[in-house]
Amino acid sequence: MKIGYKLATEAFGPEEIVRQAILAEAAGFDFVEISDHFHPWLDDQGHSPFTWTLLGAIAVRTDRVGLVTGVTCPTVRYHPAIIAQAAATTALLSGGRFTLGVGSGERLNEHVVGRGFPDTVRVRHEMLREAVEIIHLLWRGGYRSYEGRHLRLEDARIFDLPAEPPLIAVAASGQPSAELAAEAGDGLFATEAKPEIVRYYQAAGGSGPRYAEVPVAWAPDEEAAVQAVLATARWALTGWKVMSELPNPVNFDAASATVRAEDVLDAFACGPDPDRYVAAAQRYADVGFDHLVMQNAGPDPDGFLDFYRSELADRLRALTPMEAAV
Secondary structure, eight states: EEEEEOOOOOTSOOOHHHHHHHHHHHTTOSEEEEOOOSSOTTTTTOOOOOOOHHHHHHHHHSSSSSEEOBBOTTTTTOOHHHHHHHHHHHHHHHTTEEEEEOOEEEEEEHHHHGSSSOHHHHHHHHHHHHHHHHHHHHHSSSSSSOOOOOOOOEOOOOSSSSSSSSSEEEOOOHHHHHHHHHHHSSSSEEOOOOHHHHHHHHHHOOOOOHHHHHHHHEOSHHHHHHHHHHTTTTTGGHHHHHHTTTHHHHHHHHHTTTHHHHHHHHEEEEOOHHHHHHHHHHHHHTOOOEEEEEEEEOOOOHHHHIIIIIHHHHHHHHHOOOOGGG
16 A cells, blocks of 8 residues: 655645655655645635646655645646646656646636636546547657647647656546546546445556545644634535535635534544544545545644654555455
């Protein structure tokens, strides 16, 4: 089992994100996963630095830890040619430690460039498939063109390519996106412990790494952890259909206003008990994920990193699916 640490660019400024990445490597994490947003989920989070600048800084200030985007939308705010170039550069700077996580995006981040955000999931998936095809095409080298239903590429070449292209992990929440991940990508990315996501992915021929985010909130006591989630991470309890559609942080503030402490405890491993964290991670291991990302919403990142090093690292890395769940 590979264990990662979530770098939440919505919650911290650029210097702090780089600092946490360095500390995560020192704490023994196998990789860091970084979000790619234009806006934070909530105004109270207060940050949203440019992910690709951060990746370059992290790449040259770390030696071992893997780097993963979780996830980039390469269809509206970015053209896939730009992401193909950015990912190739990051792979070179990191010595091949980079994995490109991609997804169909959220209106929150994509509408800002004034091109609109597709109203149907079907169109978003079509665009994502074309984007992944364009990225793979450019990584083959030479001048390339592409004419898709939604996206075009005209006589483009990436001059600086790594010897081995990065893997592309595609975000999925149901059967169509899981099949897309298997057919167009090299791996799977998810945020829910749903066994059907992995089943659909594998049934469609997917055999790559399977990433999943595990929601946790470390604090010296449970109440402090719960209050931290309510203050800055309650958006995570609105559900993916809401998360993909709302346009601005103020909308997420309103949509999450009724989230209660008991809702947080149902969804997050909160407080100082390592058994809770292991149990939360076990649910994802049981359904077939093999790269687990600790998404800490607690108030003290340094405290969580120390907690991981002393209480969690060995136990999480040793996780295997329980036979009863296989």
